[in-house]
Amino acid sequence: MKNNPADNNAHPSPCVLHVDRALVPFLITAIDAAKKRGAELGVDVSKCYLECEELYSKEGNLYYLFWFYSNELEDWMEGFGDDFFDLAVEVDGTTGEVLRIYRSR
16 A cells, blocks of 8 residues: 555655665766766766666776666667667766766667
């Protein structure tokens, strides 16, 4: 049974997404950069899926890879459809600076 938001006694619905507050500044930076680049390319990244990975460079520096993509893919081996779009944003895990923005194809 769903809660009616107008009911003052309703319990909040379960959380759909929880982001650790330490990651929020990096996420906001990535979203801002992706929106800007997406606008330049004529793509609305607000309609994309989003994944984030914590990675380390060869030198051992932490960075976050935020990947915005248009369609769920069940099998990467089948490749991308013509309507597929993606944009990756790498953010330095110490400074919060955008390191790179790129597309996979």
